[in-house]
Amino acid sequence: MSNWFNYTHSNFNTPHRAILVTGAVTGFLVSLGLEVEAIVALLAEVASFSFLVSYALVHVALVGFRYADPPEYDPDFAIPNVLYPAVPIAGVVMTALVISQMEPIVLLVGSGVVVLGGVWYFAYARQRDIEAGVFPTALRKPSEQPYRVVVPVANPETQRGLLKLAAATARAHAGERATELVAINVIEADQSGLQNVDSTRLDHQRKLLETAQEIADDLGVTLQTQAVVKDDVGDGIVDVVEDLEADQLVLGWEGHLDRDEYVFGRTLDPAIKGAPCDVSVVTIESDSIGTPVALAGPGPHSPVAVRRAADFAAVSDTTPVLLNVQPPADEDDVNPVERGHTAVRWIAQRAGLEPDEYETEVVVAEDTEATIIDAVESYDTVCVGLSEKSDMSRIFFGSIAERIARQNTGNVSIIRGPIDSSAESVDNATAESSVIRPSTKNAE
Numbered sequence: 001m002s003n004w005f006n007y008t009h010s011n012f013n014t015p016h017r018a019i020l021v022t023g024a025v026t027g028f029l030v031s032l033g034l035e036v037e038a039i040v041a042l043l044a045e046v047a048s049f050s051f052l053v054s055y056a057l058v059h060v061a062l063v064g065f066r067y068a069d070p071p072e073y074d075p076d077f078a079i080p081n082v083l084y085p086a087v088p089i090a091g092v093v094m095t096a097l098v099i100s101q102m103e104p105i106v107l108l109v110g111s112g113v114v115v116l117g118g119v120w121y122f123a124y125a126r127q128r129d130i131e132a133g134v135f136p137t138a139l140r141k142p143s144e145q146p147y148r149v150v151v152p153v154a155n156p157e158t159q160r161g162l163l164k165l166a167a168a169t170a171r172a173h174a175g176e177r178a179t180e181l182v183a184i185n186v187i188e189a190d191q192s193g194l195q196n197v198d199s200t201r202l203d204h205q206r207k208l209l210e211t212a213q214e215i216a217d218d219l220g221v222t223l224q225t226q227a228v229v230k231d232d233v234g235d236g237i238v239d240v241v242e243d244l245e246a247d248q249l250v251l252g253w254e255g256h257l258d259r260d261e262y263v264f265g266r267t268l269d270p271a272i273k274g275a276p277c278d279v280s281v282v283t284i285e286s287d288s289i290g291t292p293v294a295l296a297g298p299g300p301h302s303p304v305a306v307r308r309a310a311d312f313a314a315v316s317d318t319t320p321v322l323l324n325v326q327p328p329a330d331e332d333d334v335n336p337v338e339r340g341h342t343a344v345r346w347i348a349q350r351a352g353l354e355p356d357e358y359e360t361e362v363v364v365a366e367d368t369e370a371t372i373i374d375a376v377e378s379y380d381t382v383c384v385g386l387s388e389k390s391d392m393s394r395i396f397f398g399s400i401a402e403r404i405a406r407q408n409t410g411n412v413s414i415i416r417g418p419i420d421s422s423a424e425s426v427d428n429a430t431a432e433s434s435v436i437r438p439s440t441k442n443a444e
Helices: 016-031 036-068 086-100 104-128 135-139 159-172 199-219 233-244 268-274 302-316 336-350 368-375 391-397 400-407
Strands: 147-152 179-188 223-230 248-252 278-283 292-295 321-326 359-364 381-385 411-416
Touching: 036 086, 036 104, 147 159, 147 233, 159 179, 159 199, 159 248, 159 278, 159 302, 159 411, 179 199, 179 233, 199 223, 223 233, 233 248, 233 268, 248 268, 268 278, 278 302, 292 302, 302 321, 302 336, 302 381, 302 411, 321 336, 321 368, 336 359, 359 368, 368 400, 381 400, 400 411
Parallel strands: 147 179, 147 248, 179 223, 248 278, 292 321, 292 381, 321 359, 381 411
Antiparallel strands: 278 411
16 A cells, blocks of 8 residues: 555554544445445455455465475474375365355455455555565475575665675576575664554665665576564674575675774674674775785685685686785795795685686785785775784774775775684694794784
8 A cells, every 4th residue: 555554643653544544434435325334244244255365375375385495484383294284275175165155245345355456466566575475486496505695785875786796706606506695674673662663764675675676687686685674783684694594694884993882883793793604794886896806814714705706706707816915034934925825825725716716916025014905906806804803903903904995996895704614724724834924014
């Protein structure tokens, strides 16, 4: 129906517009002198007909949900297998039997209401539906869990770039299994405890997800959308990621760290810390992925950052560059260029890359951070592993990723591997510790 009816009174928290219109229609019928009692009786029978149709559709939906088994489907009670699907089939049959006993006029008017509802849905409501149903999945159940990338969208100016990068990573895994891109928008629930959500916020959420769907159509990717209302946005994102068993989470970032009690921000911090999958925190500056560069340095998340750069490169038909900066050699020290190449090979192997799937760039300099910032200026997309500094250290002193984001005109993606990852840091590798030694100056 029109959003004009979807309005709650500010004092009484009731849908007063819908109530007034309903009362006006009833009063109009009475004023015409019609047999209101007969009309009300007919409407009551039609309401029963509609209820029975809904009841039958609930049984059909039950079969669809049980067969498709979407991640968000987690009922408190499930029909025992010994009674399934006998119970929902019996429910549909018995409902049809009861409907068949109704008066012809009730069947005629009730069927007309159902048809009118179907026309209204396909002509109006379907275009405004921001969440896809499970019907297509129920018709053709996938043989395995797809590679699923979740993208929270909140800023119309950056959602196209976020969806493009997310689609790039999903496409890079298309040869392994089916891929799925999921755009979500999380609204923070009213903390007053009211059940209603301001219609203006819902309209904004709907427009965001509709725009995301249009962008996905332009990019030629299949997109699922979800509208979510949670007490906390960050925790809500984590809940969706866990429910969908996502492989990757792509988050938008303004490019600067919070100097208050948070690091990346009140929304991003819980998502970065709590999401069990890979997390990419991205600042969007360019519409082009170009040739991505990954910082192949110390830290357990470097291999994941290298893997993500390879994903981006696969879609842009380029070769990723793995950058390593080494300090000048001391007396009797290993050649720094050789040491850098060894470090890059070590990280690339753990990222699952073959030698011909990447290019190596080793720079020898005293000032590591300044050299990195200068070296990445010519690239459209920079991938860097999440700093292992403590939260307070990042708040007060920043991170190299933040400085790159401030000074670089391209995209910057900070990558964090899965929480349960036991990936070994390059500077902790015991077998190669004698030849892989990062600079201690300005290093993270």
